[in-house]
Amino acid sequence: MTSLYEQMFSQSVNDPEAFWGEAAKAIDWVKTPTQVLDSSNPPFYRWFRGGVLNTCYNAVDRHVERGRADQAAIIYDSPVTGVVRTITYRELQGQVAQFGGLLRKLGVGKGDRVIIYMPMIPEAVIAMLSCARIGAVHSVVFGGFAPSELSTRINDAKPKVIVSASCGIEGKKVLPYKPMLDQAIDLSIHKPGHTVIYQRPQAEASMVAGRDVDWVEGAAAAAPAECVPVDATDPLYILYTSGTTGQPKGIVRDNGGHAVALTWTMKYMYNMQPGERFWAASDVGWVVGHSYICYGPLLYGCTTVMFEGKPVGTPDPGAFWRMISQHKIATLFTAPTAFRAIKREDPDGEFLKKYDLGGFRALFLAGERSDPDTLMWAETKLNVPVIDHWWQTETGWAISGNPLGICKFKVKYGSATKPLPGWDVRVLNAEQQQVPDGDIGAIVVKLPMPPGSLPTLWNADDRFLKSYMADYPGYYQTGDAGFIDEDGYISIMARTDDIINVAGHRLSTGGMEEVLSGHQSVAECAVIGVADQLKGQVPLGFLVLKAGVKKSHDEIVKEVVALVREKIGPVADFKRAVVVERLPKTRSGKILRGTMQKIADSVEYKCPATIDDPAILPEIAEALKSLGYAKSA
Numbered sequence: 001m002t003s004l005y006e007q008m009f010s011q012s013v014n015d016p017e018a019f020w021g022e023a024a025k026a027i028d029w030v031k032t033p034t035q036v037l038d039s040s041n042p043p044f045y046r047w048f049r050g051g052v053l054n055t056c057y058n059a060v061d062r063h064v065e066r067g068r069a070d071q072a073a074i075i076y077d078s079p080v081t082g083v084v085r086t087i088t089y090r091e092l093q094g095q096v097a098q099f100g101g102l103l104r105k106l107g108v109g110k111g112d113r114v115i116i117y118m119p120m121i122p123e124a125v126i127a128m129l130s131c132a133r134i135g136a137v138h139s140v141v142f143g144g145f146a147p148s149e150l151s152t153r154i155n156d157a158k159p160k161v162i163v164s165a166s167c168g169i170e171g172k173k174v175l176p177y178k179p180m181l182d183q184a185i186d187l188s189i190h191k192p193g194h195t196v197i198y199q200r201p202q203a204e205a206s207m208v209a210g211r212d213v214d215w216v217e218g219a220a221a222a223a224p225a226e227c228v229p230v231d232a233t234d235p236l237y238i239l240y241t242s243g244t245t246g247q248p249k250g251i252v253r254d255n256g257g258h259a260v261a262l263t264w265t266m267k268y269m270y271n272m273q274p275g276e277r278f279w280a281a282s283d284v285g286w287v288v289g290h291s292y293i294c295y296g297p298l299l300y301g302c303t304t305v306m307f308e309g310k311p312v313g314t315p316d317p318g319a320f321w322r323m324i325s326q327h328k329i330a331t332l333f334t335a336p337t338a339f340r341a342i343k344r345e346d347p348d349g350e351f352l353k354k355y356d357l358g359g360f361r362a363l364f365l366a367g368e369r370s371d372p373d374t375l376m377w378a379e380t381k382l383n384v385p386v387i388d389h390w391w392q393t394e395t396g397w398a399i400s401g402n403p404l405g406i407c408k409f410k411v412k413y414g415s416a417t418k419p420l421p422g423w424d425v426r427v428l429n430a431e432q433q434q435v436p437d438g439d440i441g442a443i444v445v446k447l448p449m450p451p452g453s454l455p456t457l458w459n460a461d462d463r464f465l466k467s468y469m470a471d472y473p474g475y476y477q478t479g480d481a482g483f484i485d486e487d488g489y490i491s492i493m494a495r496t497d498d499i500i501n502v503a504g505h506r507l508s509t510g511g512m513e514e515v516l517s518g519h520q521s522v523a524e525c526a527v528i529g530v531a532d533q534l535k536g537q538v539p540l541g542f543l544v545l546k547a548g549v550k551k552s553h554d555e556i557v558k559e560v561v562a563l564v565r566e567k568i569g570p571v572a573d574f575k576r577a578v579v580v581e582r583l584p585k586t587r588s589g590k591i592l593r594g595t596m597q598k599i600a601d602s603v604e605y606k607c608p609a610t611i612d613d614p615a616i617l618p619e620i621a622e623a624l625k626s627l628g629y630a631k632s633a
């Protein structure tokens with residue numbers, strides 16, 4: 001007999017219209033879609049053509065109308081400021097309507113863009129939902145990015161308004177956001193008409209008269225906004241993510257497919273019931289924050305939890321257990337790095353003994369590969385299923401995992417389990433042929449991808465085609481390499497491009513190289529990701545200096561470290577670089593970053609047959625040893 005998973009998976013790939021047409025019934029439509037899947041212009045597939053809806057109505061208003069008005073929609077917990085705040089669905093509706101009204105008063109209409117540069121406070125989610133309410137397109141920029149990164153996004157998205165706060169709280173540090181915002185606007189060619197600033201008592205921002213509007217005063221004076229009906233295919237948001245260059249990719253998410261897919265995942269992937277509490281310990285600036293701090297839990301009528309703290313140090317490695325116990329959280333979603341941080345400080349789980357985790361059901365990990373040690377540690381200490389699931393900013397939700405709402409597959413450590421319904425995952429070789437079970441190749445998804453995945457890149461259809469659709473026609477190229485075993489389990493082993501994953505944050509080494517090349521003493525450079533026990537990977541730079549440079553190597557390293565922090569931001573965590581005489585290259589001039597990475601990580605490697613001069617490799621190993629890497633070289 002076929003299992004429920006097999007039935008669902010098979011229908012989702014053989015008759016996606018029936019499968020997703022059924023799932024779409026969980027959404028309130030102003031007009032029901034006339035076509036579930038429009039395949040008329042591949043690879044630009046569009047879901048729910050003809051459908052009209054409002055995402056904010058589905059995430060907020062309908063729950064107020066149907067008995068959840070007094071249920072908590074958001075619980076905000078900020079350990080450093082000592083604030084715990086609960087916002088009911090009724091209160092959320094009021095605040096979102098007022099803030100939507102303010103945006104409208106400032107000239108924002110359907111299709112206009114609004115950039116949101118906010119710390120982890122409920123106002124970030126309120127701003128997102130308010131945009132959805134009035135049909136505007138939000139683009140949230142993570143607070144750890146520097147002004148020049150914010151400026152790149154301002155120039156690309158061309159927002160009418162930017163919403164921000166006076167400061168963020170990072171661990172025990174208070175970080176003023178407004179000076180960074182002002183600097184970003186100064187750097188930008190496109191100027192927003194207004195900014196709206198949420199003043200926090202920890203650091204008040206100075207305001208520019210005529211341009212900057214105070215959130216509280218402005219929202220109080222605005223007329224509440226109603227939900228504006230939009231097409232299912234209209235964009236809900238743009239989220240910029242690292243590509244292979246310094247120019248980030250603007251991932252577009254539509255309204256209809258996104259609402260249908262996320263609602264489906266709350267039940268089938270996360271096994272949640274409406275009314276329960278879901279906590280994604282991430283940041284609104286990342287896709288996890290979009291899908292599972294803001295939209296997913298609210299679309300499904302759950303309570304979402306926002307934590308303005310860290311897994312350790314706010315105040316101790318028991319912070320996550322305190323949160324789960326105090327707020328009666330059913331399911332936690334975070335990155336493995338958070339658990340590595342906790343495990344490092346409290347290997348025996350002493351802090352766990354202080355809390356009752358009775359109602360806690362499951363832990364989901366994503367953002368980077370879950371190393372078996374950390375996963376087993378979490379399983380043993382928490383005694384609940386610990387699920388590694390694999391996804392990307394582009395896909396918006398998990399491609400593979402253990403779908404607890406459908407079944408529970410046996411865990412294979414190191415694997416992100418099986419493809420979820422909707423995702424026809426294959427592993428191909430360079431000749432575009434499927435490889436045998438267990439062989440490593442490029443992981444691709446047969447088109448069409450399910451609802452909620454990116455329909456294109458913002459104002460960049462050509463880049464969409466080139467980045468994702470060109471190398472394997474008929475498939476979406478994930479950029480990940482790995483294998484599928486004989487039981488259909490997927491293991492993600494590496495990226496096929498120069499993207500690295502630092503503490504679950506996706507970063508482009510190409511973008512960092514662009515910054516290093518801008519230093520006056522640097523003739524040539526390479527950045528690789530080296531293994532790190534806490535963060536998974538950290539970036540490391542190699543610098544070849546111009547002839548005649550007089551400065552000391554230490555001085556230059558300090559300067560390039562400061563430059564990356566200034567141009568990309570602290571989130572890049574670029575703190576290590578070394579000066580070398582030359583870089584290893586192929587005879588055609590390609591830098592052998594993969595080989596350098598293997599040397600750094602003390603992984604066995606073969607000297608590539610195409611190398612120009614093999615004598616360079618020992619020099620690289622020596623340079624790496626000076627930084628504590630390449631121990632076995």
Ligand code: COA
Nearest residue numbers: 143144170282286288311335337338341367503504570571
């Ligand atoms: N605004 C401003 N700066 C920020 C920031 C933000 N929102 N988020 C991070 N930063 C800064 C940090 O303060 C740090 O600066 P520093 O170099 O001055 O110390 C730098 O960016 C790197 O931050 P981070 O990678 O978070 O390292 P950390 O040492 O502060 O913390 C962990 C390490 C593991 C505790 C932390 O990365 C963590 O909790 N990760 C959870 C995973 C996660 O949220 N993943 C998101 C995808 S699911």
Ligand code: AMP
Nearest residue numbers: 366367368369389390391392393492506
């Ligand atoms: P992001 O777009 O920031 O979510 O990063 C997506 C990338 O993170 C993927 O392409 C993978 O390289 C990596 N990633 C995310 N989740 C996992 C996982 N569970 N296992 C392995 N790699 C992962």
